[in-house]
Amino acid sequence: MRAQIEHHNHLYYVLDAPQITDGEYDALMRQLQALEAEHPELVSPESPTQRVGAAPVQAFGTVTHAVPMLSLGNAFSEEDVLAFAQRVAETLRRAGMLDEQDEPDYFCEPKLDGLAVSLRYEDGRLAQAATRGDGATGEDITSNIRTIKSIPLVLRGPAPRVLEVRGEVFMNRAEFEKLNDAQRERGEKIFVNPRNAAAGSLRQLDPRITARRPLRFFAYGWGVVQDLPAQEPGQFSEALPGTRATAALPRESHGGMLAWLHELGLPVNRQHNALVRGAAGLLDYYARIGQARRGLPYDIDGVVYKLDGLAAQKVLGFVSRSPRFAVAHKFPAEEATTVLQAIEVQVGRTGAITPVARLEPVFVGGVTVTNATLHNEDEILRKDVRIGDTVIVRRAGDVIPEVVGPVLEKRPAGAGLFRMLAHCPVCESAIERPEGEAVSRCTGGLFCAAQRKQSLLHAAGRKALDIEGLGEKLVDQLVDSGRVKSLADLFTLTADELAGYERMGRKSAENLVAALDKARRPTLGRLLFALGIRHVGETTARDTARHFGSLEKIMQASEQEMLAVPDVGPVVAGSLHRFFQEPHNREIVAALLEQGVAPQAEAAAQGSSLAGKTLVLTGTLPTWTREQATRHIMDAGGKVSGSVSRKTAYLVAGEEAGSKLTKAQELGVPVLDEDGLKQLLGLD
Ligand code: IVH
Numbered sequence: 077m078r079a080q081i082e083h084h085n086h087l088y089y090v091l092d093a094p095q096i097t098d099g100e101y102d103a104l105m106r107q108l109q110a111l112e113a114e115h116p117e118l119v120s121p122e123s124p125t126q127r128v129g130a131a132p133v134q135a136f137g138t139v140t141h142a143v144p145m146l147s148l149g150n151a152f153s154e155e156d157v158l159a160f161a162q163r164v165a166e167t168l169r170r171a172g173m174l175d176e177q178d179e180p181d182y183f184c185e186p187k188l189d190g191l192a193v194s195l196r197y198e199d200g201r202l203a204q205a206a207t208r209g210d211g212a213t214g215e216d217i218t219s220n221i222r223t224i225k226s227i228p229l230v231l232r233g234p235a236p237r238v239l240e241v242r243g244e245v246f247m248n249r250a251e252f253e254k255l256n257d258a259q260r261e262r263g264e265k266i267f268v269n270p271r272n273a274a275a276g277s278l279r280q281l282d283p284r285i286t287a288r289r290p291l292r293f294f295a296y297g298w299g300v301v302q303d304l305p306a307q308e309p310g311q312f313s314e315a316l317p318g319t320r321a322t323a324a325l326p327r328e329s330h331g332g333m334l335a336w337l338h339e340l341g342l343p344v345n346r347q348h349n350a351l352v353r354g355a356a357g358l359l360d361y362y363a364r365i366g367q368a369r370r371g372l373p374y375d376i377d378g379v380v381y382k383l384d385g386l387a388a389q390k391v392l393g394f395v396s397r398s399p400r401f402a403v404a405h406k407f408p409a410e411e412a413t414t415v416l417q418a419i420e421v422q423v424g425r426t427g428a429i430t431p432v433a434r435l436e437p438v439f440v441g442g443v444t445v446t447n448a449t450l451h452n453e454d455e456i457l458r459k460d461v462r463i464g465d466t467v468i469v470r471r472a473g474d475v476i477p478e479v480v481g482p483v484l485e486k487r488p489a490g491a492g493l494f495r496m497l498a499h500c501p502v503c504e505s506a507i508e509r510p511e512g513e514a515v516s517r518c519t520g521g522l523f524c525a526a527q528r529k530q531s532l533l534h535a536a537g538r539k540a541l542d543i544e545g546l547g548e549k550l551v552d553q554l555v556d557s558g559r560v561k562s563l564a565d566l567f568t569l570t571a572d573e574l575a576g577y578e579r580m581g582r583k584s585a586e587n588l589v590a591a592l593d594k595a596r597r598p599t600l601g602r603l604l605f606a607l608g609i610r611h612v613g614e615t616t617a618r619d620t621a622r623h624f625g626s627l628e629k630i631m632q633a634s635e636q637e638m639l640a641v642p643d644v645g646p647v648v649a650g651s652l653h654r655f656f657q658e659p660h661n662r663e664i665v666a667a668l669l670e671q672g673v674a675p676q677a678e679a680a681a682q683g684s685s686l687a688g689k690t691l692v693l694t695g696t697l698p699t700w701t702r703e704q705a706t707r708h709i710m711d712a713g714g715k716v717s718g719s720v721s722r723k724t725a726y727l728v729a730g731e732e733a734g735s736k737l738t739k740a741q742e743l744g745v746p747v748l749d750e751d752g753l754k755q756l757l758g759l760d
Contacts (some may be wrong), residue, residue: 077108081124082228089226089292090343122201122229129223129284136215136281139206143299145194145242146211146397148380148404154359157381160403161355164383164392167400171391179354181384183330184361185296186348187404189271189375190246191278194299195221200235202227207278211397220278221245223287232341240299241342247274248373251290266458268468268481269411270375295342296380298333329384348372351384362405367696368732369407378406412445413483414438416467419450419494423502425530425608427517431456431494433467433479441471448477452514453496460484463492502526522562522660529555531608535563539614540606541595545588553577563606564667567592600627600675603668607661611651615715619643620652621678631656631665685756686714689725692740695733697750705753712757720745728753 081104088094088101096104105124112119119126151157161179168174192208205221206214221227224245231239247255252270259266267273277289304327331351338344348368352361358381365379383389383401392401418434431450438445448469450456459481461467466486471477496516497507505520518524522531529551536543536551546566554560554577560569569592574585598606601618604627612620623641624630630652638649655661691709693702693716700708705728706716720727720739727740727747740747748756 077104077111078123081105081108085124085225086341090338090341127223127225127287129287130219132282133219136217138213139204139216140213141194141206141299143240144211145192145208146399148402149398151403151405157358157405158355161358164401167392168388173388173391180388182352182358183382183384184350184352184358185380186345186365186376187378187380188244188246188294189377190244190274193221193243193245195227195241197231197235197239197241199237200231202229217278219283220280220286223283224291224293226293226343228341233339235340236301236303238300238302241295241337242297242299243293243295245274245278245291245293246270246374247290248292249375250373255290293343294345295334295337298337328386330382330386331384366407371732371734378404380404408442410441411468411470411480412438412440413466413468416461416463416465416479419463421497421501423500423518423524423526425527425534426610427520427524427527429507429516429518435469438469440469440477443471445469445471445477448479450479453516454514456494462487463494464488465491500524525555532560532563532566534608535606540602541598543595544591545584549579550577562664562667564664564671567596567671567673596673597676599678601678603675604630609651609655611648615710616644616648618678618710625677627675685758686712688713690715690717690723691726691728692717692720692724692736693728694736695730697730700750708757708759
């Protein structure tokens with residue numbers, strides 16, 4: 077049973093190809109536990125049941141690394157990488173190991189954002205595990221490492237006398253979130269990011285706590301290897317498109333060594349490691365992994381390039397404490413620390429009050445950040461962020477920067493607590509927070525200039541009336557001067573008067589008037605969405621428009637009749653109905669019609685190619701962004717969902733498609749590429 081359970085661990089963690097469900101796995105574990113309880117004399121230290129954690133220790137012992145654990149030099153730019161590749165190639169040419177016109181092979185790996193550890197196997201059994209420490213000595217964390225299911229307690233096949241495996245312990249983002257949810261429920265410490273959670277878990281003196289943490293491991297190197305067995309060449313990776321996956325010998329190449337570690341039962345990042353040639357290959361790999369980054373289940377902070385040939389590595393040698401044959405090419409940091417100078421509030425379109433952090437400017441994720449969202453009052457309390465704190469700021473991709481949490485060690489005495497304002501800073505109406513809701517709201521409605529401005533910007537947005545050229549600066553002036561009080565007033569603007577506003581030339585004024593003219597013919601759904609009715613998103617607006625067919629019918633519909641719209645429930649129906657009962661809103665609609673706004677019938681859902689069908693997008697499409705693809709699908713009456721199920725009509729898969737593609741194939745859901753989608757939409 078032990079072998080059977082370890083076999084399933086291996087399938088799951090190392091081969092990424094489980095054959096049984098989590099439930100079945102748990103049942104096997106329970107059976108083994110029962111057997112061992114009946115026969116305690118048969119329990120062995122390598123039994124999977126022994127991974128739940130040994131007794132706590134007072135302090136960790138010290139381990140001296142037989143081969144030091146080095147660090148890597150960093151490259152932050154393309155020039156740095158080219159300089160590295162040039163140094164390597166020149167050295168190899170001088171040593172007569174590379175022809176003039178040739179370039180060397182490099183093994184490339186994602187740089188996992190976790191903690192480096194060294195695992196010592198003796199005669200195939202996990203004997204000791206240590207942290208990196210200062211590179212020469214680390215801490216003995218054997219009991220904690222033994223709880224990590226992806227780390228084999230016993231190696232498979234013929235093992236060397238001594239083998240030190242080097243690699244990274246880390247946590248997947250989703251599992252980290254789940255852990256934090258559980259911590260929150262129990263009133264325990266919340267971790268700021270997966271790396272900190274992994275570090276905290278490994279530093280636990282009580283391995284039983286470590287055992288409950290979702291730690292994972294990938295091997296990327298080795299220390300002592302005593303007696304490498306004669307070895308068949310192995311496949312070191314599932315070649316990424318455009319890279320190679322040739323057979324390699326462990327004694328000859330880095331890739332070969334990793335293939336061998338994989339065969340011994342250690343998890344290796346086969347999905348994203350790759351062999352490339354020359355500087356161009358390195359930069360291409362960097363770009364690919366950069367693209368794939370957000371879809372990866374774990375955090376990475378760059379990629380690592382390693383000269384593949386082991387003999388060639390020897391020629392390059394080391395400088396102080398890092399190898400000359402390898403380099404870490406870092407992504408622009410997505411997290412940085414800075415000082416939270418103040419917390420101000422912003423008033424949104426529906427009056428929602430969002431606390432915003434004013435920060436000492438900090439360079440993160442490739443841009444300088446001075447503001448970050450704090451979401452709401454409860455979030456500030458939950459994260460225990462105070463004014464004057466040094467905070468961790470995160471900016472991933474193009475999402476709004478956010479404050480992750482405080483660095484408690486740096487909290488100054490008297491750091492200020494945030495208190496929600498009683499009155500709106502813009503219109504001075506009361507701020508209220510309804511029972512059971514997280515969000516506080518300004519009660520000023522369209523009396524509040526902030527809400528008016530946001531409503532106008534919403535209506536002008538790409539998904540609504542799509543009025544190009546109506547930006548924040550102009551809306552500020554139009555509202556502050558009292559010239560525009562409602563959406564309808566926009567349509568009374570002339571080029572002459574617009575040209576008189578700040579930062580508006582004659583040409584842009586004329587362009588805006590033309591854009592407004594175009595906006596007089598929106599589809600009914602877009603107009604409905606532009607009105608900014610609570611709970612009425614783009615899809616609901618479109619469905620409602622399709623269902624009723626005209627603005628008059630929508631305005632006359634009872635709440636009961638609204639419920640007949642697909643996917644509209646009582647909350648949305650109530651909101652829609654109330655909106656059109658409000659005399660003020662009816663006036664705005666009437667004024668819009670008076671200004672020549674004439675909604676066009678929504679493209680019929682029936683008969684259109686994707687009516688009522690749900691599609692799922694995955695990976696990167698060659699020419700369309702995800703937003704564009706979504707828009708086209710919705711325009712054809714389809715829906716886009718985030719997860720694949722039996723009800724999915726098509727999966728549209730681009731490059732780097734991952735688990736969704738596998739799932740679609742399992743469920744027999746048809747898979748299209750971008751061209752296929754275009755054909756379906758009649759756009760080819
Ligand atoms: S190789 C001789 N490969 O990055 C250098 N390191 O800056 C041995 N890391 O301490 C390291 N992913 O914690 C290597 N694929 C990878 C890595 C990796 C993450 C970390 C590791 C190391 C640090 C070096």
